[in-house]
Amino acid sequence: MAKQAHIFMVPLPAQGHAKPLLKLAYKVASYGIKVTFVDTGSVHSKPFATNSDKVQEHNNVVFVSAVVGLQGSDGHTHEETTMERGTQAGNLIDLIRNMEDPEITCVVADVTMGWILAEVAEKLPVRTAAFCPASVGSLALSCHIPKLIEAGTIDSNGKMARSDEVISLSADIPPWKATELPWKYPRNDETRDTEKLLFELCKTAQKTAESVEWIVCNSSQEFEPAACDLIPGYLPVGPLIESHNAERTSGAAGSFWLEDTxxxxxxxxxxxxxxxxxxxxxxxxxxxxxxxxxxxxxxxxxxxxxxxxxxxxxxxxxxxxxxxxxxxxxxxxxxxxxxxxxxxxxxxxxxxxxxxxxxxxxxxxxxxxxxxxxxxxxxxxxxxxxxxxxxxxxxxxxxxxxxxxxxxxxxxxxxxxxxxxxxxxxxxxxxxxxxQESVLPGGSSFKNFEKFINFLRH
Structure with a gap:
């Protein structure tokens, strides 16, 4: 008898990354798959997963806590004012090993935390996949970083050689200006360290994209067809949305702030x-x-x-x-x-x-x-x-x-x-x-999600 699928999900400790992954967790759990979701550290004083009945009622999703550091491609763990530095991947691996039955069968981590997936794949007999909470176009740019450096378009720190130049990956994908690259940061007092961290995260995403079988994304083929064609192994399953018909109660899953209903x-x-x-x-x-x-x-x-x-x-x-x-x-x-x-x-x-x-x-x-x-x-x-x-x-x-x-x-x-x-x-x-059509039976995102569920079960 095949063992029951049990997924371990690890978000980047930022609401824009954690909340869509939690939506994915609940959607996966609705297919009868067990999900252990890691609270990797709150960036605000209010709790990530609040104690409302609506959050806790899903028996197939359980929460564990482990504050995780942000590690760049140079192997060092970076600190950021909005993200707590914490344990290395070894502690997460120990956490996985100590999980009670059923055993973990797959680890899904944020695409910017691929170093966790690399260590997991090396030390545990589980499958791995990545989750991208940003657009496919943004990940496509990250995946092109080595080529952009080789061509001299950007230097090894992500700075463009010419401030009046733009980066264009396709006629149907908006180009990037020098001041609008995803690792650029406008606050002068924090720019250097923050831009270094953001560029490291983008390079990590590029390496992760090359190493995993599937990257699941909160987008759809209909929104970004040109970008989806640039990345193999990409599964747009979005938009990931909650039910709009739920009761008007506060404490939505994945929110770092208490909602005023x-x-x-x-x-x-x-x-x-x-x-x-x-x-x-x-x-x-x-x-x-x-x-x-x-x-x-x-x-x-x-x-x-x-x-x-x-x-x-x-x-x-x-x-x-x-x-x-x-x-x-x-x-x-x-x-x-x-x-x-x-x-x-x-x-x-x-x-x-x-x-x-x-x-x-x-x-x-x-x-x-x-x-x-x-x-x-x-x-x-x-x-x-x-x-x-x-x-x-x-x-x-x-x-x-x-x-x-x-x-x-x-x-x-x-x-x-x-x-x-x-x-x-x-x-x-x-x-x-x-x-709406993309997430309904027969839609592109629906088909991609079923493909992902099949991957998790086998």
């Missing part, structure tokens, strides 16, 4: 297609001047808005608002620390999404047919914004003025343009349909 009742009170949803994910920051301009822009638009403002949204101090702003917008807007984003995007009152363009947010918004106002900050967000605006044509960029600030007038103007553009709404509706 009162915003859903507030949305119920607003007309269809009227609300501007504003959220910048779990890691992006604005300075206080940018927060002020955003506040004024939302107020000047005259449209109702739901704005997610984390307690660490500004680096210098807790975020504050212009004098009298909260009183003036008391009936127009609602501000929460964290929102149940997929439920918000699926709500009938939401008109568009002012977003940092993280890949998870991008997939969630496309799945709900919601258009974008794009305010990218770093890593792959600029490339995602290029997909949104130039390839899919479902969004508009918010452009900086001569002083490098996105002004209140720019925000107000782009909100008005977006809400009056029927063609972008139609494009978004079409992509929503494609997203």
């Amino acid at each position: 009162s915003c859903l009742d507030w949305l119920d009170s607003k007309p269809p297609g009227s609300v501007i949803y504003v959220a910048f994910g779990s890691a992006a920051h604005l300075n206080q001047h940018e927060v002020d301009e955003l506040a004024f822009g939302l107020e000047m638009s005259g449209h109702p808005f739901l704005w997610v403002v984390r307690s660490d949204f500004t680096r210098e101090a807790p975020p504050s608002y212009p004098i009298g702003f909260l009183e003036r917008v008391a009936d127009q807007g609602k501000i929460v620390e964290w929102a149940p984003q997929e439920k918000v995007l699926a709500h009938r009152s939401v008109a568009c999404f002012l977003s940092h363009c993280g890949w998870n947010s991008t997939m969630e918004s496309l799945s709900c047919g919601v258009t974008f106002l794009c305010w990218p900050s770093f890593t792959d967000q600029f490339h995602n914004a290029s997909y949104i605006c130039d390839i899919w044509k479902v969004g508009l960029r918010l452009n900086q003025d001569k002083s490098g600030i996105i002004s209140r007038h720019e925000i107000k103007t782009k909100i008005e343009l977006m809400l009056s553009d029927d063609s972008m709404k139609a494009n978004a509706s079409n992509l929503k349909k494609k997203a």
Whole structure:
């Protein structure tokens, strides 16, 4: 009798990586496969897997804790201010060895943590696979790093030889500018160390992609056909989304922040297609001047808005608002620390999404047919914004003025343009349909997921 499949999943300790892998875990578990999910360390004070009944009710998913370091291709473990340094892969291997029956049959790790997969494959009789939470296009760029270095397009530190040059992998994949590479980081006080870490993670992803049989991705063939053709062994199974019909309870699986579900009742009170949803994910920051301009822009638009403002949204101090702003917008807007984003995007009152363009947010918004106002900050967000605006044509960029600030007038103007553009709404509706069809029986993502399940079982 064949032993029962039991999968060990290891995310990178960042919400944008951990949450989609947990969605994959629950989807795998729904096929009767046992999943042990490693909480590799919270990057915030709030728990990764909260104690709500909704999170804990799935008998096929169990959680274990092990803080894992970030190891680059040079073999050293790096520290990052938002990610805790921890144990080496040996401790994870010991954890796997000590698991009770049924035994682990496969380890699935984030593509940027391939060093774990390498040690596991060397020391344990289990299969390995990787998970990529970013776009296929972003991974394709990582896979081309050795060729780009060999051609002299970038140096060994990832810096482009010419600042006016772009990197193009295909006519149907947005090109990368020198300032918009996924390892570039805009904060001058942290740039050198952070860019080194990010470039090491991209190089690790490249080596991982070459060493595993399958790379599972939160994307779909319909969204990125040209990029999917560039990477063998790639299985786009997305968009990975949660049920929008779940009860309005807080504590969604994979969230490092406690969700404020009162915003859903507030949305119920607003007309269809009227609300501007504003959220910048779990890691992006604005300075206080940018927060002020955003506040004024939302107020000047005259449209109702739901704005997610984390307690660490500004680096210098807790975020504050212009004098009298909260009183003036008391009936127009609602501000929460964290929102149940997929439920918000699926709500009938939401008109568009002012977003940092993280890949998870991008997939969630496309799945709900919601258009974008794009305010990218770093890593792959600029490339995602290029997909949104130039390839899919479902969004508009918010452009900086001569002083490098996105002004209140720019925000107000782009909100008005977006809400009056029927063609972008139609494009978004079409992509929503494609997203839904891809995960249904017979769809490309459905077929790829069944192929992955077959791999896990045999």
